[in-house]
Amino acid sequence: MSATDLNLLVTLDALLSEGSVAGAARRLQLSPSAMSRALARLRQAIGDPLLVRAGRGLVPTPRAIELREQVSQLVQGAQAALRPVQATNLGTVNRTFTLRTRQGFVENFAIELIERIARQAPGIRLRFVEKTDRDSTALREGSVDLETAVVDEDTSPELLTQGLFGDRIVGVVRAGHPLSRIDVSAADYAAGEHIGISLRGLEHGSIDQALGALGLSRRLITTVPGFSTALGLARSSDMIASVPERYSTRLRLGMHTFALPFVVPGFTVAMLWHPRMDADPVHRWIRSCLRDVCAGTIEP
Structure with missing residues (x-):
């Protein structure tokens, strides 16, 4: 047969x-003649009679006996794969999830996230990797499970x-600073x-644009790669x-925090994941924990 009809596996199992x-016809709610035709197709596909006459009944050939357990497992596996997802016992899950995010996000949110997950799913381990660019190839390839980002027009449309x-951006100085x-x-x-x-190799951004609109500019003493x-x-x-x-x-x-005395657009931090x-x-x-x-919203 040029293309195997996988429905025949269910028939063969029966x-x-x-x-x-x-x-087998009763089990699958088919007519005996339909089951006989299916047996003929199976014999042709496998190249073995499978069931042969012995007195008033049929007996399996050695090839049929060899296939019996394998076919049964295949059918059960397929049926399990096609069932709706059942509730998961989180206490028995052993998995590692990789989150790609900025260092500041880890420092600010990781402790609560780790503690929350550990209470219900002690077998789940979080692995944080540094987000150094906006390339989400790792999500598509599956080496990263979840990512945080500011979503804009550059975000891949295939991601959820x-x-x-x-x-929003705020100004921060040491305690006791003149400001x-x-x-x-x-x-x-x-x-x-x-x-x-x-964060993207650019020294000037929305703050400098807002100051420029007021005829002002700031003096950068140094430039660093992260908030921390x-x-x-x-x-x-x-x-x-x-x-x-x-x-x-x-x-x-x-430290002392103050609102910026000019308008800088706010933004939304989102999580991203692949549809699969x-x-x-x-x-x-x-995702719900994050x-x-x-x-x-932290559970007691």
Whole structure:
């Protein structure tokens, strides 16, 4: 046969289990003549008579006996694969999930996420990898299970996304800094010494555009690759770090935070995953945990 009809596996399983055409027909709710035609097709496909006459009944050939267990397992496996997803016992799951995200996200949210998962699924391990660019090839290839990003027109349309939280940029200085004692104006902000943060290799962004519209500019003393590093420098100097508010909550503890005195567009941090993982019950649960942690909904 040029193309094997996989439905014949179910028929073969019934024939080998029942040992008769009539019994297999009843089991599959077919007529005896339809089952006889199916047996003829199986004999042709396999090149073996499978069931042969012995007195008033049929007996299996050696090839049929050899196939019986294998065919039964194949049919049971196929039936299990086609059943609706059943509720998963999280306590018995042993899997590692890889999350690709920025270091600041890990520092701010990972502790709550790890603790939440450990309470219900101690066999699940989280592996965090550094997000150094916006290339989501790893999600498509399956080496990463989940990713966080600011979704925009560059985000691959084949990926699924869901917002985690909205955020805005705020100014941060050390405790006792001169700016911590005043209502900061745009001119005050621009006059300070600044730490630039370049996530994409660019030194100037929305803050500089907003200041430029007011006829102002800021002086960058240094440029660093992440929010955590910027806050570390600001904590021990008079430099100003401008970082996402929600994204850096833990990292700003003990420092003075102020709203930027000019308008800079806000943004939404989202999680991204590949469609092939969408229906996986454990992956779905991990996503719900991440949503709750980012929303501040932590179970007791």
